[in-house]
Amino acid sequence: DQQVKQNSPSLSVQEGRISILNCDYTNSMFDYFLWYKKYPAEGPTFLISISSIKDKNEDGRFTVFLNKSAKHLSLHIVPSQPGDSAVYFCAASKSTGANNLFFGTGTRLTVIP
Amino acid sequence: DGGITQSPKYLFRKEGQNVTLSCEQNLNHDAMYWYRQDPGQGLRLIYYSQIVNDFQKGDIAEGYSVSREKKESFPLTVTSAQKNPTAFYLCASRTGQEYNEQFFGPGTRLTVL
Numbered sequence: 001d002q003q004v005k006q007n008s009p010s011l012s013v014q015e016g017r018i019s020i021l022n023c024d025y026t027n028s029m030f031d032y033f034l035w036y037k038k039y040p041a042e043g044p045t046f047l048i049s050i051s052s053i054k055d056k057n058e059d060g061r062f063t064v065f066l067n068k069s070a071k072h073l074s075l076h077i078v079p080s081q082p083g084d085s086a087v088y089f090c091a092a093s094k095s096t097g098a099n100n101l102f103f104g105t106g107t108r109l110t111v112i113p
Numbered sequence: 114d115g116g117i118t119q120s121p122k123y124l125f126r127k128e129g130q131n132v133t134l135s136c137e138q139n140l141n142h143d144a145m146y147w148y149r150q151d152p153g154q155g156l157r158l159i160y161y162s163q164i165v166n167d168f169q170k171g172d173i174a175e176g177y178s179v180s181r182e183k184k185e186s187f188p189l190t191v192t193s194a195q196k197n198p199t200a201f202y203l204c205a206s207r208t209g210q211e212y213n214e215q216f217f218g219p220g221t222r223l224t225v226l
Contacts (some may be wrong), residue, residue, distance in 0.1 A: 002155075009153070042119075043203050043217030045165055088153060090213075099144070099207070100171070101215060104156035 004025045004092050006104035007018070012113050015079050019077040023090030026071065034101070035064060035075045037088045039065040046089075080111045116140065117218035119204050122136040124223045126198075134221045135190045136204030145187035146215060147175065156203060162187055191223065198225045 002039040005024045013019045021035075031052040036044035049071070050057040050064045056063050063076045077084055138145065144163045148156040158160040158171030176195025181187055187206075188214050191198045198219045205215040223224045 004155070006155075024154065036217075041201070041222065043119075043205075043219050047216040049214060056142060082154075098160060099213075100146075101156075103157075105153065105155040112117065 001026075001058075002105070003030075003105040004090055004102045006090055007106050008107050009105070010078045010108040010110070012110045015082060016079045019075075019080045019084065019109055019111070021075040021077075021088050021090075021109065022066070022106055023073045023075075024071055025092050025102075027092070027094075027102075028071070029094045029096075031095050031104070032093045032099075033066060033073050034091045035062075036089045036091060037084075038089060038106070044089055044105060048102075077109075080109075082113050083109045085109055085111050114172065117204060117206055117216055118216040119202075119221050121221060122219065124221055126223070126225050128225055129193045131190055131192050132198075132223065134202055134204075134223070136187045136189065136218060138185055138187075138204075138206045138216075138218075140206055140216065141184070142206035142208050142216070143184070144207050147171075147177070147179065147187070147189045147204065148203045150201045150203060150220075159189065159202075166214065189219075198223060 034049040035047040037047050038044040048062045065098045066073045087106045089106045091101040120135045146161045147159040150198040162168035178190045203220045204218040207213050208213045
């Protein structure tokens with residue numbers, strides 16, 4: 001049972017425009033959410049995170065929004081750059097217990113120059 | 114330079130052979146994880162260890178075994194009982210604190226012929 005879902009397998013955006021990647025989750029016990037960026041044949045790299053006590057976290061061009069009532073989070077990248085082209089994974093965890101991460105299936109972002 | 118190393122990058126084995134994938138970290142992290150990634154899928158947790166000499170099964174532990182004799186090392190053995198061993202394997206680690214991201218190694222691509 002997939003507890004974290006990324007329903008868009010791919011997204012194409014023009015350079016300079018905004019990229020919006022979406023993620024939904026089903027487990028209301030999740031209280032910490034992360035986004036990772038991954039290039040082919042490499043390990044994921046941490047991008048940005050948000051805890052459930054916040055609804056927004058910003059780091060440079062990257063902003064994550066959390067809507068707890070809808071069990072939905074999104075990653076905004078603005079402006080998008082060709083180097084942002086990669087697969088983005090959403091992940092969620094519970095602060096109680098082992099803090100394991102539950103990953104979505106990823107969204108491949110292509111930024112067109 | 115602190116980080117996580119996985120070796121080798123590419124590994125080929127014949128069907129029926131056991132194979133051990135290496136994962137070493139010098140980040141002084143308490144917890145370590147093994148994931149598997151298949152095409153078009155997210156990362157699935159195989160095993161994790163929160164402390165030396167202790168480890169727990171993840172979602173897809175069947176056909177795999179691990180050990181955690183040292184804090185910095187968490188090797189994964191893919192046994193002949195694993196029905197579909199060909200995949201990209203990722204190791205990760207994190208501190209024991211709440212709300213901390215996992216750091217990933219570069220991965221090992223295992224191909225069973």
